[in-house]
Amino acid sequence: MSNSSNRLELRLKEREDEYTRYEQFYVLVGTFNVNNKSTPPNILLEQWFSQATENRESEKNKIPDIIAVGFQEIDTSGGAYIYDDKKKEDDWERIVRKTIAACYEENNTENIQFTLLNRIKLVGILLFVYVRSTHLAKCTLVSNSTVPTGFMGIAGNKGGVGVRFRFYETDICFVNSH
Numbered sequence: 347m348s349n350s351s352n353r354l355e356l357r358l359k360e361r362e363d364e365y366t367r368y369e370q371f372y373v374l375v376g377t378f379n380v381n382n383k384s385t386p387p388n389i390l391l392e393q394w395f396s397q398a399t400e401n402r403e404s405e406k407n408k409i410p411d412i413i414a415v416g417f418q419e420i421d422t423s424g425g426a427y428i429y430d431d432k433k434k435e436d437d438w439e440r441i442v443r444k445t446i447a448a449c450y451e452e453n454n455t456e457n458i459q460f461t462l463l464n465r466i467k468l469v470g471i472l473l474f475v476y477v478r479s480t481h482l483a484k485c486t487l488v489s490n491s492t493v494p495t496g497f498m499g500i501a502g503n504k505g506g507v508g509v510r511f512r513f514y515e516t517d518i519c520f521v522n523s524h
Contacts, residue, residue, distance in 0.1 A: 371513070374410035377522060379418040382470070385437040391445040409450050409458055412513065413476040415442050416522030420470045435467050442474055466490040466507040473522040475509045487512045 376394060421434045439462075446460050459479040466473050471492075477485055488511040496504040506523035 369514075371411040372408045373412045373414070375414045375520065377416040377418070379524070380420055380438075382419050382421065385434070385441055389441065390448055391441060392449055395445055395449045409454070409456075409478075411478050411481060412518070413446060413460065413474075414509075414520040415474045415476075416507075416520070417472040418470060418522070418524035420467075420472050432467075435465075435472055438472060439465065439474060442476075446476060463511065464488055464490050464509045466492060466509055468492040468494060468505050468507050469503055471505060471507050471522055471524050473507045473509055473520060475511075475520055477513075481513070484514045485511050487517075 374395065378394075417438055420438060443462075450458055451460065460476040461479045461482050463475045463477050463482070463485055465475070473490075488509070490507065490509045492505065492507050494505040504524055506521055508519055508521040510517065510519040512518075
């Protein structure tokens with residue numbers, strides 16, 4: 347049995363180019379501890395996004411296919427542990443959404459659009475994952491999870507959040523922790 351498996355594996359490897367296609371995709375990942383500050387009015391994170399995109403001369407002006415943005419300490423008030431108030435979460439999502447529009451969607455000739463694939467929050471830890479809308483149909487098996495590790499392993503002031511999904515034929519997982 348082992349001999350036939352080895353032969354099959356060798357034959358498949360020889361013909362790999364017939365059934366495998368490699369493509370390069372760009373991923374922008376960022377994290378920011380906001381230290382319980384309210385979202386500043388009329389601000390965008392353009393400088394942050396553009397610096398990350400333009401770091402290397404060879405990759406200058408590459409528009410990402412996936413954008414993952416994590417925040418920590420968006421709400422450290424006592425009420426955050428009791429009430430599931432989405433206001434601060436929504437405010438940060440609004441800023442990220444506006445920044446993506448300003449950096450990548452507006453004034454481009456390719457009509458690029460991004461869609462929020464998933465968002466997950468654990469008290470003050472927040473993660474957004476966006477994908478180019480043209481890839482949305484190829485994002486499957488989307489799931490998310492939270493793991494609180496604060497006081498007695500149950501408080502959500504410390505811990506992590508994650509979003510995982512299959513992007514075409516590759517499994518991807520983003521984790522944001524504090």
